[in-house]
Amino acid sequence: MKVAICIGHNSKNKGAFSLYLNQSEFDYNTRIAKLVKDEMPDCIEVFNRFYENSYSREIENLAKRVNLNEFDLVVELHFNAAVPSARGCEALYYHNSILGKKYADSFCEAITYEYFSENRGSKPLSLETDRGFLFVQKMKAPAIILEPFFGSNSEAKNFINAQRYADTIVKWLKCL
Numbered sequence: 001m002k003v004a005i006c007i008g009h010n011s012k013n014k015g016a017f018s019l020y021l022n023q024s025e026f027d028y029n030t031r032i033a034k035l036v037k038d039e040m041p042d043c044i045e046v047f048n049r050f051y052e053n054s055y056s057r058e059i060e061n062l063a064k065r066v067n068l069n070e071f072d073l074v075v076e077l078h079f080n081a082a083v084p085s086a087r088g089c090e091a092l093y094y095h096n097s098i099l100g101k102k103y104a105d106s107f108c109e110a111i112t113y114e115y116f117s118e119n120r121g122s123k124p125l126s127l128e129t130d131r132g133f134l135f136v137q138k139m140k141a142p143a144i145i146l147e148p149f150f151g152s153n154s155e156a157k158n159f160i161n162a163q164r165y166a167d168t169i170v171k172w173l174k175c176l
């Protein structure tokens with residue numbers, strides 16, 4: 001299984017900031033990607049997005065680089081943010097992708113099993129205006145967006161241990 005791990009957002013616009021983690025999505029997920037790569041060096045390639053003042057240009061540039069390789073799966077690492085009461089795990093996939101849905105379902109199962117958290121389930125992206133649509137659409141391989149928890153909810157404290165989350169991803173990937 002060859003997997004591309006893309007870090008959500010970029011070094012300039014780092015995404016949501018979690019007070020519980022005291023970190024942005026970009027900084028947290030950069031650590032996670034490194035830990036996963038350390039455990040599965042032959043299977044994983046890590047990609048960053050380069051800042052552009054446009055989401056679509058940023059994703060087109062990323063997809064061009066990722067699509068030069070043959071991957072079985074492409075993931076993008078994020079965490080969610082919303083009102084403090086929102087919690088749980090979700091994963092987003094391209095609406096027509098059977099494999100995308102399968103991988104998104106199994107990611108949510110792996111996370112909620114490890115953390116006893118709420119399974120919000122996999123969500124299909126079908127409209128250009130859906131957040132993350134271009135990412136799941138532009139990749140040659142099945143692509144999913146991982147939102148394992150809400151950084152705005154105290155459940156984020158369970159993810160302070162980056163190694164535990166990285167290990168959960170490794171276990172999940174090894175079962176696919």
Ligand SMILES: [Zn+2]
Nearest residue numbers: 008015078079
């Ligand atoms: Zn994000």
